[in-house]
Amino acid sequence: MSKLHVSTTVNGDSVEFLCDPRETLLDCLRDKLNLTGAKEGCGTGDCGACSVTVDGRLVCSCLMLGVEADGKDIATVEGMAEGEELHPLQQKFIEYAALQCGICTPGVLVAAKALLEKNPDPTEEEARYWLAGNLCRCTGYDKIIRAVMDTAADMREAS
Structure with a gap:
């Protein structure tokens, strides 16, 4: 299966990655972008451990495909702190x-x-x-x- 190109913004930074069409946003964040804050607790959207915001909307990243992130603005827990200062x-x-x-x-x-x-x-x-x-x-x-x-x-x- 061929990989798809995704261009998105994560925590204010423009990023690009290739992913399998069936890969979740959670897997892409963790495995492609090394953003390991979001966790897979259930894989079914029931626990919220993988919560991120996409275009300002709270979503379970285990239920969203990575390719759906194309052109979107994603915020993760890693983007909450301002430099060394915690949110x-x-x-x-x-x-x-x-x-x-x-x-x-x-x-x-x-x-x-x-x-x-x-x-x-x-x-x-x-x-x-x-x-x-x-x-x-x-x-x-x-x-x-x-x-x-x-x-x-x-x-x-x-x-």
Whole structure:
């Protein structure tokens, strides 16, 4: 089977790669671009560990083909930090110990960032609903939600 050329933007950088037409975006990110933050937890779009944004829309990269990324703007957890400075969500996840084994954390961070970009003043119920597609077996979610809500408050105060 012949490989297809994909030209896209990932975390603000123009990139090109060749991929099999059946390869997922997750596999392309990890294997072609060495962006290993997104994880394959389920391969069926149920766990959210592979969450990225594509043209600002939150997607499970295990359900999207790599060739569908052509011409799109993709953001992964690797693009959240500004140089050496962590994104406020990343910093709050550390402060609240909202991460443990790390499998779900990149997807949760990307999803939480997408939430705050769409709704900078979510209620706790809205945050829980938004993050319901991200499964975590370690933290129990409370620390995650507290970190997201505190980040939202800090970002509102800063603006």
